[in-house]
Amino acid sequence: MRWTLKPKPEIAKIKELAQQLNVDTFIATLLLQRGIETFDDAKRFFRPSLNDLHDPFLMKNMDKAVSRIEAAITNNENILVYGDYDVDGTTAVSLMSSYLLSIYPNVATYIPDRYNEGYGVSYQGIDFAEDNDFSLIVALDCGIKAIDKVAYASEKGIDFVICDHHRPGDEIPQAIAVLDPKQTDCHYPYDELCGCGVGFKLIQALASGRGQTINDLIPYLDLVATAIGADIVPITGENRVLAYHGMKVINNNPRPGIKAITHQLNKKKLTITDVVFIVAPRINAAGRMKHGQHAVNLLTEKDLNVAIGFASEIEDFNSDRRDLDKQITEEALEQIHANNEQERYTTVVYKNDWHKGVIGIVASRLTETYYRPTLVFTKSGEKLAASARSVKGFDVYNALDACRDHIEQFGGHKYAAGLTLKEEQYEAFKQKFEEVVDSTIDRKLLTPEVLVDAEIDLDVITPKFYRIIKQFAPFGPGNMTPVFMTQNLMDTGYGKGVGADEAHLKITVTQSFESTIGDSKSIAGIGFNMGDKIELIKNKKPFSAVYSIDENEWNGNVSLQLKLRDIR
Structure with a gap:
């Protein structure tokens, strides 16, 4: 390593802050390194207040999103809450659907099947909405690149409100409202929210128009804190406030679904690390091994005994996931050795029968082993699908963008992404990805820091x-x-x-x-x-x-x- x-911050600043806060100089140093320079900064840091959350209407299109949902309620329309199958998506769907159901009955949820539909908004999901008379889809943690799908829905008279946090492409879908603080023309003060966080801002905006305050929304923060931890977004600014208060809910009065996962743990107080390593993998296991709807059923269940039944089913999925993860990681390591690829700047492996639900975890394991930008491919229908993971300091999303001639579609973040391509493109893509990383990566990033x-x-x-x-x-x-x-x-x-x-x-x-x-x-x-x-x-x-x-x-x-x- x-x-x-x-x-080290300036000595004068260290001494001044130590004096103001009555702490030793080591603590003052740690605070200054985190950008905390005054007594007021420290107060906000140690006692995050829900009053420090930003006005949700500062987010571009928030007024349009609220108007469309309120119109749906007034006109007695059916609303479909749609989200991705991972932790961020399933918590966001659970959050949005349970809030809407508290004010209006005609609400249902839809999680795409990881294997038949793949990531994000799907044509099958839109067909389901049409067949069941839904005229509004609220999409969470996905949709920012669903240009064709939103147009397809529009032809069928179905409107979209999109809540996403992934990087937009060159074109934005023609939805009624797109909420995504990463849009270049969105001037919301904080752009690191997760998908569930963007969903929370929307329910905050809806609640304000109904005379509800932030205190009425505290019970939803256990879901937001779980998503913040699992999606590895920065725990700064607004995320810190949401995570801090969400952890209080998880420890004092969690929803039955989260209680059902944690009730056997012999711990007085859970940390966000416990949420990342204990709660999140179980929620994720549903979508990986069976179907993400199982996670939504667990997280929205109000009866603890029923939730415990759901949680034990999910525990079985998680156990199967662990076995597969171990087996595929071993096979991938063998493949790397057999092909003598330890000296490359990238790790790219493929086997057609690897389980699509665990390739992201395997990519993380391989990154830990070789500390290289890593892609794990498997067969998915007629195409190959991959999960990408990166090393600290290297933007894998940009690297994939440079290989776009060999890719069908891709999306994600700086350190984690997903893509699909045609099987005949695999070798050319693998070669191009190696060339891009070789020519752009700072060599020191290949040693863990x-x-x-x-x-x-x-x-x-x-x-x-x-x-x-x-x-x-x-x-x-x-x-x-x-x-x-x-x-x-x-x-x-x-x-x-x-x-x-x-x-x-x-x-x-x-x-x-x-x-x-x-x-x-x-x-x-x-x-x-x-x-x-x-x-x-x-x-x-x-x-x-x-x-x-x-x-x-x-x-x-x-x-x-x-x-x-x-x-x-």
Whole structure:
């Protein structure tokens, strides 16, 4: 790993902020690195307020979207809430449909089948709307590129309101209203909302016209926080406010569907990381293995006992997903070795019978292994479909755009995208993608980077220090868990490999200084998948480490520990 120490803010600024907030200089440093420079900034950061949310009508076309939905209600029209099959899409559909049903009965939901229809708005979905007399479709987390589909719906007398957050193409669909803060002519103050977040702004606008306040919408924030965590959007600005209050709902009064997933966890308080690694994969598993509608059924169910039944079904999907993910990852690694492709700047693999529902996860696993922009292809009908994942600092969406001559369609973000192409284009595309990445990627991006917030000594780590850091949560892009570096560490002699195949490294360290007299502070540390580094710490050899700080609970005792990222 590359260890990159973040620039240290000006000493005068550190001292001034430390004094204003009555915190030590290390905490002031961490805050300044996050753009928090004043007492008021800190207040907003530590106590995010729902009053800091922006007026939803600042978003381009919001007034048109609200007018069209209100007209549908007045005219007794049927409204179809349509969304993608992943976590962002299914939470957004659950949010929008449950809000609309609280004010109006003629509302139904539609999630496209991942295998028969693919991503986004589909012709089958529009045909379903026509057959069932829906005259308005509210599309969430998709639609920004559905130019032909929206035109097709229009011919059938079906209107669209689109709530999306993906990057628009050159042309915008001719919908009644397109809500997407990434449109170049949309001047909404925050453009990093997820799809569920854009949906939330629409219900906020609808609620304001009905005399409801933001407090009436708090029960929906568990869905928004789940989508923010799962979709890996920055936890800054408005997302931070929504995630902070959404986590409160998840911990204090979650909807039955989320409670059904988490009720067996033996944790007093869930973090957004728990949501990302426990709640989100289960919601995702429905669309990956069976159908995304199962996730919507779970998230909109009001009876806890029924929800527990749905959750146990989804648990089975998740278990199947894990088995497939492991099997396909192994096959992909074999393919890379067999073709001797470890030295390329990209990882591109294909097998026609790989399960389409897990290729995105496999792409992430391969990126972790080789740390290259990665594409995993499978057969999907007459075409090949792929999931793309990137490395930090490299825009895979732009790289795909440069290969558009070989692609049928693509969409997504800087670090994750999806595409389809004709089978006969596969080899040409693979070659072109390698050329584009080879000619544009900065070579240092091919080594994983760990960003270090500050270098500290072990004696800085106290319960009070950790208590303040915990209040920096929720953590995520734009506000990552603080990472520290400490030099002159020494294992006390009990370091060992633990877990299956001794894959993890467990140590207890002290810090040695020339001037140290007597015992210095010791603290435990755990390094997951770092068992192979045991030789670096044996025989009390001095070493440096980068780590975050967390709590270890054992037999009812809670102690601080270092969660190791790398040692050298």
